[in-house]
Amino acid sequence: MVSLRNHESTGQGEQPRRASAPSAADRWRALPALVRFPLAAAAAFAAVLALTFVTGPTGDLRIGSVGYYMLAIAGLQLLIGYSGQISLGHGAFMFLGAYTMALLVLHQPALPLWLNMLITVVLSCAAGVLVGAATARLHGPYLAGATLALAVGLPSVTVRFPELLGGSNGLAFSTRGAPPALAGVITNTQWQAAAVWLTTLIGLVVLATISAGRLGRRMRALRDDESAAGLAGVPVGRTKVIAFVISAGAGGLAGACQAYLLGTATPSSFTVTLSLSLLAALVLGGLGSMWGAFFGAVALVYVEVWGEDLAHALSLDSNVANNLPIVFFGVLLILVILVWPQGLHGMLRSLAGLVRRGR
């Protein structure tokens, strides 16, 4: 196998090979994506599963929430961080995914969970094709505006079709928990968190594979310079739509995971605030790297938790308490971005750099 390091040493031409043997990191990076990303995902899954053995039901729920938010944010990362298109309406795809999952569980209870997830992905990708093709000619703020309108408008269909979609109360349902064979080994909430994370990690493997390969490079190229990308052979319009469709699929799957985890799908969970929170979490986590999605999702879930705890401890009245997490998040976002424009991912990287230089 030819590693990057080997290329460099040939690039140095006549210089003797002074450089040491490829480091572990280089060798890891030279592995095929098909090996590298699934291995990383398996390790992450083991870690999350282990974590659920020390947390209670509430902790499991939060861990699961980090999972589906991470999936949604990673999809947004591909769209915004890689292809440079801004969507303010990704909550709309989560909405679609959540209601698809709810309707499937309620009306087709025999279907297995994985099939429901698959159906959701197909449907949200189809919706992504429609929206992506319709907005393909829109740039920057116009695309942002169009997607924002979608996020504002879509949840109101629940009120238009109250029999089917449950109106403003939404749909509630119960899902099968851990299989009987595992009773006593893992709890239902553990099982649910694990299912969400498995789905999330499979989605992330796909997203990471795409972004590390030709398609991701094409997206980054057109993000940086559309005309130069076109002249280099990148089909600009098509690549943009593909990015939109993939991120819609990720958003839909994330919504399905949310519905599965919470056992409900309500319009109030999918307001514009959700879409904006996803975007803010992405920026906070760091644009341009899939790690940013992880940090963003952790911040999104736990800042809210800490905000609520704090409001509780100070026994603030509900008006203040409800808004405290958002204020928290906003302050954190501003502080981090002021110092590290690359977000939490950039912060950790520069800290790691400091440590390495200090040694």
Next chain:
Amino acid sequence: MTTTTSAPLLAAEGITVRFGGLTALDDVGLAVAPGTVVGLIGPNGAGKTTLFNVVSGIVRPQRGAVSWKGRRLQRHRPHHLADLGIARTLQGLNLFPGLSALDNVMVGADRLARGGALAMLTGLGRYHSDERRLRERAMAALEEFGAADAARAMPGTLPFGVQKRVALARAVVAEPELLLLDEPASGLSGEDIAALGEAIRSFGARMGVLLVEHHMDLVMDVCDHIVVLNFGEVIATGTPAEIQADPVVAQAYLGAAEEEGEHG
């Protein structure tokens, strides 16, 4: 035409482009044969870049036709050029600032990949071998232009001359049959220009080159044939020696210089 007898790779005939009231190109024709370097020169605003844009499918001419290997190009779009075998550098640098030099060149190499959409989306099939192939080819192209050391660097951190070389590597890495160069020497120092001249002559052996350039020494040095534009019209064609001796050309450049002198 000059020495070659083979049919032209690229032929433009009767190209007319108007932007509102301004006639940017008026009945312009030129041809590039395989293995030749054709120079396209003329004062600022003569219409050189516009002609490149017509060939690239960015600007549609009001009249006239572009043909590639004898077939007329009708509704072609910029991203079709690479597959046709035409590469173009832009008048600016136009590197992708967020991609390493190597990745920049790998974008140019993309058409050498053998895998399809499924491989790109799933990591299956040719995904990994394509990545390896593109990286190897891109690295080789960077080496050819003496920019291999810059492979991992971001374009913004590189000296201007190296950035230009990366841009050239990106244009030729996929081995086009025709290379359109828009002012490749602008901003380069004398030494870099000499290296560029050598590079262009070496391209000339492998592919047809259409060169837009203000740097006359370079043009006279590397071109087999020259077309001179002024105010959108072809005012002279010929070998470098013929062009240098042509009073009409001198007049056009002199006129442009005087005008600039009056305004500046």
